[in-house]
Amino acid sequence: MDDRNGFEERLREARTRRGLDKPQPNRGSLPGGSWGIGFRAGVEVVSALVVGIVLGGLLDRWLGTWPWLFLVFFVAGGAAGVLNVYRLFTPRRGA
């Protein structure tokens, strides 16, 4: 068993030396090339904006304050979209 473990270890080292093993992607990283990442970033921004607009509109209709809360949540939605994209590219905290 020890021999076999040692062999696996040496094999992995040799493979890493020759660049045969690709470095393992980080935990929590999603697959996807540049198109995938770009598409994901776009979806995050759009969905945050949509949520902000809908939320602001609904609150305005409820409270009768059109268009003030709509404007506030439009900006908040844009900021949340940027925040989502920022979170997409920063590694997750903790483990």
Added chain:
Amino acid sequence: MAAEGKTIDALSQFELTPVLGIVGHSVGFTQSNALMLLAVGLITGLMMYGMAQRSLVPGRFQALAESAYEFVQGLVTEQIGDEGKRFFPFVFSLFMFILFGNLLGMFPYAFTFTSHIAVTFGLAAVVFVLITVVALAIHGTKFFGYFFPEGAPIWLAPIIVPVEIVSYLSRPVSLSIRLFANMVAGHVMLKVFATFIVLLGGLGAVGPFVATLPLALNIALVGFELLVAFLQAYVFAILTCIYLHDAVHLH
């Protein structure tokens, strides 16, 4: 059908039509529902039939069932940790349902039920309710600290809290739009290039030769769509796991 009027009709493939005759018509049972039931039946059949033998050296179906199980189990334990094991049945059903929905949609004459925002948003809403309930059940009112990071100056709260709430609420929306948009875009592209084949094929003597170009592209697209079918089911499952991780550990 698509090319009869010399026009490209790429969106009629997403129309719902009732099946099962008059009964289906009266209760609104469409081909989308039929394929959902088929997907559930196939998944259940795969797991039941595959694991019926329980042999030490797995056969084809057992190997398929086991690899699907181990794939999702690895995903769940790696993302959420040991607490994630109790969410395994949920993530597994979600992953298999979306995967089979995407793959069944690749068959000719089949319907892709994941190409409807109502379906994907329904799934994402279930995920959203689950992560909120889990976070509230584990952390109680501390959950609301999620919307205001520790150490931030208190006068920033009116700015940070709405932004964080909108960001949190945008999770199910982005989750559902991603899956829906990928499936719609892929099937529209397939249909458009398939229509090109028919239109170019009718161009007299050179037609059949020119038509091989969109045909070749369509073959490549089918392969690409199979990749997307797997990838989007995987992305949906892994994002569910990431959200569950946030709900369990709350940071």
